[in-house]
Amino acid sequence: MLKPFAERTHEKMKEVLYRPDAQGPEIHYYMIRGGKDKTNITVWETGTVGGEYIKTYGHYHIGNLDETYYISAGEGIVLLQKRIDNKDDEIEYFYAITVKAGDKVFIPSGVGHLVCNTGKIWLVTVDDSPVNFEEVDPVSLPGHADYEPVKKLKGFAYYCIEENGKPTLVKNPNYKIIPEPKWLTPEEYTQSLR
Numbered sequence: 263m264l265k266p267f268a269e270r271t272h273e274k275m276k277e278v279l280y281r282p283d284a285q286g287p288e289i290h291y292y293m294i295r296g297g298k299d300k301t302n303i304t305v306w307e308t309g310t311v312g313g314e315y316i317k318t319y320g321h322y323h324i325g326n327l328d329e330t331y332y333i334s335a336g337e338g339i340v341l342l343q344k345r346i347d348n349k350d351d352e353i354e355y356f357y358a359i360t361v362k363a364g365d366k367v368f369i370p371s372g373v374g375h376l377v378c379n380t381g382k383i384w385l386v387t388v389d390d391s392p393v394n395f396e397e398v399d400p401v402s403l404p405g406h407a408d409y410e411p412v413k414k415l416k417g418f419a420y421y422c423i424e425e426n427g428k429p430t431l432v433k434n435p436n437y438k439i440i441p442e443p444k445w446l447t448p449e450e451y452t453q454s455l456r
């Protein structure tokens with residue numbers, strides 16, 4: 263029977279890190295997938311790798327698929343980036359949303375997303391992405407997620423770095439067009455969707 267859990271290793275995360283040669287924990291985050299019915303749970307390791315907060319790989323969705331993340335424990339930053347005409351290295355807007363337990367963030371279809379753990383404890387989220395368990399690797403690399411643009415550009419348009427104990431965003435030079443990032447609370451972000 264298929265195991266519904268998987269881990270994202272340091273080896274794999276090197277593809278998208280600010281400092282790929284830096285030392286890091288063997289596992290950056292853990293995934294338990296139940297799909298739409300049982301939901302999906304993600305658990306982030308704490309700390310930084312080469313100054314960058316532990317983060318998820320980041321992806322876009324294939325097809326028309328939105329998603330909502332519920333923060334269950336800890337605190338972090340949700341990074342969202344929207345491409346211009348689906349050109350991978352041209353970004354229309356970039357949001358950094360500061361979240362903590364109790365918050366939720368709606369991710370519209372087509373918007374790239376990742377989350378980093380800026381707190382001292384595990385960051386835990388629950389999301390409602392569908393999972394097709396008939397796929398080749400539905401738990402670690404579900405088919406609704408497109409990781410390739412992020413892999414190609416070695417991460418998102420900004421890396422979230424710890425500087426003097428605080429999160430700050432550093433541009434990824436592989437992108438051609440990057441707007442200034444917008445820092446938002448979950449409430450401000452929700453307002454902006456209306």
Ligand SMILES: [Fe+2]
Pocket residue numbers: 321322323329375391407
């Ligand atoms: Fe997603």
